[in-house]
Amino acid sequence: MSTFVQDPHDLLVIPGPIEVTDSVLYANAHPSMSHVSKDFIPVFGDSIRMTREVLYAGSDTQPFLISGSGTLGWDQVAANLVEEGEEALVLHSGYFADSFADCLQTYRASVTQVKAPVGRAVTKAQLEEALLEKQKEGKSYKVVTFTHVDTSTGVLSNAKEIAETVRRISPSSLVRPFPLSLTHFIDIASPSPPHASLLRHTIMGRLYQMMHFHGPIQFRSPIQVIADCVCSVASEEIKFDDWGIDVVISASQKGLGTPPGLSILLASARAIDVFKNRKSPPSSYYASWAKWLPIMKAYEAGNPAYFATPPVNLIYAYNASLKIITAKRSASEPKWPTEVITPLEERFALHKAASEKIKVAAAELGLKQLPQVDEEAANGMSALYYPEGLGAADILPRLAQRGIVVAGGLHAECKDKYFRIGHMGLSVVDTERGDVDRVVESLKAALAEAKAQKGIP
Secondary structure, eight states: OOOOOOOOOOEEBSSSSBOOOHHHHHHHTOOOOOTTSTTHHHHHHHHHHHHHHHTTOOTTSEEEEEESOTHHHHHHHHHHHOOTTOEEEEEESSHHHHHHHHHHHHTTOEEEEEEOOTTOOOOHHHHHHHHHHHHHTTOOOSEEEEESEETTTTEEOOHHHHHHHHHHHOSOOEEEEOOSOHHHHHHHHOOOTTSHHHHHHHHHHHHHHHHHHHOSOEEEEOOEEEEEOTTTBTTBOOOHHHHTOSEEEEETTSTTOOOSOEEEEEEOHHHHHHHHTOSSOOSOSTTOHHHHHHHHHHHHTTOOOOSSOOOHHHHHHHHHHHHHHTTOOOTTSOOOTTOOOOOHHHHHHHHHHHHHHHHHHHHHTTOOBSSSSGGGBOSSEEEEEOOTTOOHHHHHHHHHHTTEEOEEOOOTTTTTSEEEEEOOTHHHHOGGGOHHHHHHHHHHHHHHHHHHHHTOO
């Protein structure tokens, strides 16, 4: 059993970075080590594999663990999956959609935004309309991006519905050269005897005509569905494969319960295929998958590789957190007296319960949520309007005096009107800590004190 315990400190309940366990912080203090050492390589490889588990993803998907913030995920998408002049549709539910759109435009993408009102997610009808309008123009989007939970608003978008809608309306949108030989195609397409020979000749003739009159055969692959999940991974359920998502962007410092500094991205086999068939080289050096793909594959296979030095200590910390999240800590590893390990499904249920407790308490205190619809309110954070007559200067310092650190508003249209509380990871999974109850009681006291000072009933 380890005796390491963190020093006393204020309770950090912003929507990331969050509180981390003693075991994760201890792992982050691992002695300096070579990034190609025989001890580190399996830790990196296991971290890659466990990343898939958190997202319910199969072995054909490709995680990228790279030194950087969640913002680096935007660069990876823009640099590797979109080429100059190609169309991107950004579904806007808050501040971070604007930033993603700006990143895509920096890489010369042609960006269209569909904006929801403040406190709402883009509806299925709005998405359908945008996709159909593009089809009427005889064009298609290369990518559709959305923020699963926008940290600025606490609005939760329906990831499953978005992916299903894109696949239903635009199942085929990316054009690229046919990758197989004609004979290979015939072999795959043809049924078993006795009619195989006749069908082969029929298909061969039609394909020859198409090639003769219309040029090289092309095939279409789906629009890439890109989910910015920086504020949702490990606090909201994300079924990557089942929902048909192509890229999940995340980072270490929120629901994944690790200190900041690690950019985490998961790409589908479809996305990797689109990358490999680009017409032009990736438009970034550091974010190029041409550089990073061999590195990730080598580490997962147990082999050393080098492009840029990975954050060794942070990978150790991330590995320790993933073992908690995926319930994979082995019996031979150090035991931590306060560590709580639960299955993923139970972890999500604990986040939902904590969210309900915070939101019900806030409503009882007369605080209105920024999300306008309960179904669109995130489980890992809450965005709450200040009551009439009070503002940030009245509430936030009083919470700080009680050892509670929350965040102010961020959305440009209303940033001075609300504040944000993060409730994810350790603070909700380890109910014995009492973090959620402490936040509620401190909020009650801070509001009562502020109202009394201003004579507000």
